[in-house]
Amino acid sequence: MRLNTRYTFLLWALLVPVITLWADDYPTVNPVVTFTNSEGETSTDLAYTGSAPVKASCVANPENTTGWDGYYEWRIYHDAEETPYIIRYEQDTELEFTQSGTHRIVLYAKFTKDGEVQEFLTDDSPVTVTISESQLQMPNAFSPNGDGINDIYKAKSGYQSLIEFHGYIFNRWGQKLFEWRDPADGWDGTYKGKPVKDGVYFCLVKAKGADGKEYNIKRDVNLLRGYIENQTNSGQ
Numbered sequence: 001m002r003l004n005t006r007y008t009f010l011l012w013a014l015l016v017p018v019i020t021l022w023a024d025d026y027p028t029v030n031p032v033v034t035f036t037n038s039e040g041e042t043s044t045d046l047a048y049t050g051s052a053p054v055k056a057s058c059v060a061n062p063e064n065t066t067g068w069d070g071y072y073e074w075r076i077y078h079d080a081e082e083t084p085y086i087i088r089y090e091q092d093t094e095l096e097f098t099q100s101g102t103h104r105i106v107l108y109a110k111f112t113k114d115g116e117v118q119e120f121l122t123d124d125s126p127v128t129v130t131i132s133e134s135q136l137q138m139p140n141a142f143s144p145n146g147d148g149i150n151d152i153y154k155a156k157s158g159y160q161s162l163i164e165f166h167g168y169i170f171n172r173w174g175q176k177l178f179e180w181r182d183p184a185d186g187w188d189g190t191y192k193g194k195p196v197k198d199g200v201y202f203c204l205v206k207a208k209g210a211d212g213k214e215y216n217i218k219r220d221v222n223l224l225r226g227y228i229e230n231q232t233n234s235g236q
Contacts, residue, residue: 025064027111029120032059033127049130051160052210056095056129058088060107068111068118077104077126098163100211103129134161134209136183141222144189153203153221154186161210169221170202177201189223198225 034057035048048054058074074093076086079101086095097103105127111118135158142153153169162183169178169187177196178187189195200220207215 027065027068027070027109027118028063029107029109030061030063031107031122031127032061033057033105034059035129045127046125047128047130050132052098052100052131052134052163054097054129054131056097056105056127057092058095058105058107059092060109062091062109062111065111068113071110071112073108075106075108077106078102097129097131098210100131100133100161100209103131105129131210132161133211134213134215135159136162136165136205136207136209136215136217138167138203138205138217138219139221140219141224142189143224143226144195145225152186152188153223155183155205159183162207163210164206164208166206168204170204171196172200172202183207189225195225196223198223 032044034042034044035050036042036055036057037050038053048056060072062070070091072089072091074086074088074090074095075084076088076095077084078099084106088095095105107120107122109120137156137159139150139153139156142150144151144153155165155167165181165183167180167183167186168176170176177191180186200222203217203219203221205215205217207217209215
């Protein structure tokens with residue numbers, strides 16, 4: 001990277017003023033990557049670890065580019081691969097990571113003016129994105145009695161890196177009572193706005209993880225509205 005050079009000349013007179021002249025400013029880049037997870041939380045780090053999907057807003061932040069022609073490449077690598085699986089030819093770009101493993105974000109920038117070339121490559125200090133392997137479990141019971149504990153039938157806490165999710169609830173006659181597409185949501189034990197009876201219902205969940213794992217979960221669900229739970233037994 002070429003650094004600016006400072007020249008100072010002293011002009012001797014009755015007073016001794018100092019005149020400071022700067023050499024031509026050369027372009028620089030200060031890339032910033034901002035991550036947004038599925039909960040809408042944002043962070044700006046050189047290393048991100050979390051569940052899929054995660055979005056990345058990549059900004060090159062070039063400076064001192066007046067009169068220079070800029071060229072940019074955002075190169076995305078997976079694990080130890082030496083060839084990028086994504087290249088974006090733009091100053092700023094948006095990415096979404098859904099595949100498990102570690103991804104490297106590298107910026108290459110080149111500036112040209114009057115035959116002079118300035119190049120930058122962040123390969124020695126890439127931004128890394130580590131996507132965890134998928135996990136998903138569904139409980140076998142819930143108690144929608146309004147006590148604030150286990151009132152909603154939904155995926156157990158700890159689910160992660162799911163890029164597809166579709167859940168269904170059926171009664172014993174095969175009638176569909178509810179369906180949902182977000183593992184953070186779930187069934188409140190009602191049908192058409194009215195509470196259903198205590199008893200056994202059936203859950204079907206089809207999902208896909210960032211690691212390619214496919215889930216096809218089928219299980220009975222015990223609805224126990226009269227059951228009073230405590231915090232220790234609420235995560236069946």
